[in-house]
Amino acid sequence: MSTATVPLPPCPQCAGEHLYGITFRHRTSCPLYERDSATAAADHDRGRGIRDLTDTERTLIRDEYEEPDEGWELAVQFDHAGGIHWRKVVERAALFGPGTVVRSAIRRGADDAA
């Protein structure tokens, strides 16, 4: 499965390019830039974890990910590794409460390419 490495479309607001995970090269004038930077900074302070998608992140990923099966929900896993702050979209098991059971989120169209 290499779906995690498929680039997302550019930022819908500023056309800033997708870099990795759900990190984009926003223009400083982008209306999403400050909110997205604040989210990244908060993640950075916490180090690593799993949390809900922010509204800004939902805007950025648009409908690029499949809606999870019942009992699962889209979430963000963040970590700091190799000097890079990573955020990626995952599916979180909602059945067991706000837990740590995650699996890769599925990009729309991935099945078509298989």
Ligand SMILES: [Zn+2]
């Ligand atoms: Zn932007």
